[in-house]
Structure formats: C-alpha cells, structure tokens
Amino acid sequence: MAHDTSRESAVRPFRIEVPQHRIDDLHARLANTRWPDELPDIGWSRGVPVGYLRELAEHWRTSYDWRRQEAALNAHPQFLTTVDGQNLHFLHVRSPEPDAVPLVLLHGWPGGFTDFLDVVGPLSDPRSHGGDPADAFHLVVPSLPGFGFSTPLAGPGMNAARMAEVLDRLMARLGYERYGVQGYDTGSWVAPEMGRRAPERVIGIHLNAMIAFPVGEEGETEGLSEADQRRWRRMQDFNDGYLQCNAKRPQTVAYGLHDSPVGQLAWIVEKFKELTWPEDGLPEDSVERDRFLTDVSLYWFTGTAGSAAQIYYEEMSANTWSDAEADGDGGEWDGEGEGWAPRRGTVPTGVLVSAHDVTVRRWAERDHTITSWTELDSGGHFLAMEAPEVLTADVRRFFRKLR
Numbered sequence: 309m310a311h312d313t314s315r316e317s318a319v320r321p322f323r324i325e326v327p328q329h330r331i332d333d334l335h336a337r338l339a340n341t342r343w344p345d346e347l348p349d350i351g352w353s354r355g356v357p358v359g360y361l362r363e364l365a366e367h368w369r370t371s372y373d374w375r376r377q378e379a380a381l382n383a384h385p386q387f388l389t390t391v392d393g394q395n396l397h398f399l400h401v402r403s404p405e406p407d408a409v410p411l412v413l414l415h416g417w418p419g420g421f422t423d424f425l426d427v428v429g430p431l432s433d434p435r436s437h438g439g440d441p442a443d444a445f446h447l448v449v450p451s452l453p454g455f456g457f458s459t460p461l462a463g464p465g466m467n468a469a470r471m472a473e474v475l476d477r478l479m480a481r482l483g484y485e486r487y488g489v490q491g492y493d494t495g496s497w498v499a500p501e502m503g504r505r506a507p508e509r510v511i512g513i514h515l516n517a518m519i520a521f522p523v524g525e526e527g528e529t530e531g532l533s534e535a536d537q538r539r540w541r542r543m544q545d546f547n548d549g550y551l552q553c554n555a556k557r558p559q560t561v562a563y564g565l566h567d568s569p570v571g572q573l574a575w576i577v578e579k580f581k582e583l584t585w586p587e588d589g590l591p592e593d594s595v596e597r598d599r600f601l602t603d604v605s606l607y608w609f610t611g612t613a614g615s616a617a618q619i620y621y622e623e624m625s626a627n628t629w630s631d632a633e634a635d636g637d638g639g640e641w642d643g644e645g646e647g648w649a650p651r652r653g654t655v656p657t658g659v660l661v662s663a664h665d666v667t668v669r670r671w672a673e674r675d676h677t678i679t680s681w682t683e684l685d686s687g688g689h690f691l692a693m694e695a696p697e698v699l700t701a702d703v704r705r706f707f708r709k710l711r
Contacts, residue, residue: 338368361570397421405433414495452619454466514657580594
C-alpha cells in the first residue's frame with residue numbers, strides 16, 4: 309500500500325463555486341435542446357414522456373436557482389483530501405455533543421452527498437431537533453470516488469472493496485478510531501466492505517435500499533416468506549436497462565449524458581420516478597423538485613456521468629477484486645459461475661426495508677450479521693430525502709445499543 313505524502317495527507321477546506329459561464333452554457337444547451345417525437349398515449353411505459361421532460365427542463369432553465377442551492381450547500385463544512393491517489397470530497401459536521409459517535413453516511417447512484425442534507429442536523433445535533441443529545445453523531449458524508457467532486461477516479465479497480473479501504477483510511481486521517489457506517493444503494497455495497505476490512509474499527513452498519521442476491525445454491529428460493537417472495541419477484545421484474553448500460557458500456561453512455569443536460573436529466577429523473585414511493589406518482593410527489601435538480605446539476609457541472617457509472621462495471625463486469633477478495637478473504641464464487649457470495653460480515657448490521665425495496669431477508673442474513681430488521685409499509689429508495697425522520701429514528705435506535 310502506498311504511503312501518504314504530505315501533499316496527499318492534507319485536508320483542505322472546500323467551497324463549491326461553479327463559474328458563471330458554466331451556468332450560462334447549461335441554460336443555452338437547455339434552450340437549444342432537440343426534442344424527439346414520441347408515440348401517442350404511452351405515458352411512462354417506454355421512458356420519460358416528452359411533455360413532462362420539456363416542462364421540467366424549462367423549470368431547470370428559468371426557475372431553478374443554482375446560486376441559491378450552491379449557497380445552501382456551502383453552509384455545510386466541506387473538505388478535500390487525497391487518499392492513495394484518489395481525490396475525496398466530503399462534508400465533516402462535528403456534533404456539539406462531546407460524546408457523539410462518528411458516523412459515515414454513504415450515498416448511492418444516481419445520488420450524491422446532497423441526499424443527506426435533511427438528516428445532517430437531526431443526526432449531528434439532536435438536542436436542537438427535539439431529540440436526545442445522547443444520540444448525537446459526528447458526521448462524515450463523502451462523495452464516493454467518481455461522484456461529484458471526488459474526481460477523477462484514480463484508475464480502474466475502484467470497486468466497493470477499494471472504496472471501503474479508501475474511506476476507512478479517511479476516517480483514520482480525521483482521527484476517528486471507531487465509527488459507524490450508514491449506506492444505501494451503492495453505499496449499501498461499500499458499507500459492509502468497510503466492516504469486513506476493519507471489523508475492529510467499525511462498530512455497526514446500518515443499511516437501507518440494500519440488495520442481497522441469490523448465489524445459485526440449491527433450494528435458496530424455496531420456502532421464502534410471502535414478503536420475500538414479493539421482493540424476489542420485484543427484483544426479477546425490475547427494469548435494469550440502466551444497470552446493464554452502466555455495467556457494460558459506461559464510457560459509451562457517458563458521451564450522450566456528458567454532452568446533453570436534457571439527456572442527463574432524463575437518465576436520472578427516470579430513476580426518481582421508478583424508485584420513489586408511491587410508484588404511480590411523479591418524482592416531485594416524493595422528493596422536492598429543486599432537490600433532485602440539484603442532484604442532476606451536480607452530475608452536470610462536475611461531468612461525472614461516466615465516472616459515477618464505473619462502480620457498476622467494477623462490480624458486475626470487471627471482476628477486478630482487491631487482494632483480499634482474490635485470495636478468498638473477501639468472498640468466493642459458488643463454483644458454478646452463477647453468483648459470488650461475499651464473506652459473511654461479522655459487524656452488527658441493521659437493515660431498514662422500505663415498501664419499494666427488494667431486500668430478501670434470508671439472503672441478507674446469509675451475508676451479514678443482522679441484529680436489527682425494520683420493515684416499512686411505505687417509502688421508496690431515497691429514504692434520506694423521502695422520509696428523513698424515519699431514517700433518522702431508525703439510525704438512532706440501531707446505534708443506541710452499540711455506543
């Protein structure tokens with residue numbers, strides 16, 4: 309492992325300052341969009357409807373105020389550092405409570421560090437938000453490598469295990485010897501890897517929007533509970549077109565998304581439509597419109613459509629495991645080429661399952677040491693934005709017994 313140089317190990321304050329000419333360019337591109345035709349009366353069945361997207365793009369161009377959003381983001385303390393050649397951007401919000409527990413919050417795709425804005429205050433300063441000060445956390449909220457301002461990627465091989473190694477070293481650099489991790493989506497891949505790599509440092513892992521896959525074992529789909537059968541059917545029926553594109557040809561897809569803001573908007577807003585709750589609602593029924601436009605804007609201004617997709621390639625196509633994985637410490641193939649079973653994590657793990665999730669409990673318990681399991685009858689993929697108070701309450705409850 310490479311050792312930090314003094315330049316690499318520096319932690320530098322950071323502010324988001326998008327040049328005005330980049331904002332003007334965005335507005336010009338939106339105004340000059342070449343819109344396609346669409347078949348009549350198809351709704352959302354074949355993708356994002358032209359009428360909906362045109363209206364949303366016009367709002368982005370004429371009503372959405374990036375400078376206002378930028379100022380709100382800059383109200384949180386942000387930093388940059390470099391770990392093993394990988395640039396990392398992160399929020400670091402210290403709690404006013406002296407006994408607060410360090411906690412890493414890990415986002416997913418197509419999200420970013422902005423996903424957690426509504427939980428930062430309640431988690432770091434519960435006293436000021438009607439909570440118990442004993443539940444306070446010091447928060448580290450990174451942009452995952454390849455996302456947002458954690459760019460460029462240091463190179464191929466930045467899979468979940470490699471991200472976990474980089475983030476564990478970040479926590480050590482910040483002086484946190486023991487800490488918890490919360491993650492969803494991509495973060496739910498990375499968080500358990502942090503526990504597998506540093507079980508003596510990670511006190512607990514809280515996950516939502518996680519997926520546990522079948523690995524080809526005989527009888528693994530038999531005798532599932534009714535709820536797990538529904539989730540397994542949902543997983544099988546899921547529209548994984550975006551996943552296949554990201555996993556197999558992330559660079560090719562990036563050209564269209566990197567050059568067209570409406571292309572980037574459609575690519576992301578479709579996921580907000582499909583993954584928020586209720587499923588038959590519009591994205592803004594669950595997440596404030598300007599919030600997800602801030603997410604899209606960050607992908608656009610940072611030019612990270614391609615680099616953020618690379619994690620799918622690394623996990624699903626490259627098989628470029630780290631040394632720990634390659635020598636059998638991280639997991640093993642089932643021998644039939646049907647799946648890869650991770651080494652079971654030993655760190656106490658809590659799982660929060662929303663109504664939209666496809667988390668099958670039997671397979672989750674195969675891969676993790678589950679000590680807490682909460683099922684919701686509502687909520688979608690983006691709980692930190694859709695139901696921040698629910699996520700906050702479950703995180704507090706889970707870590708309360710691990711402090």
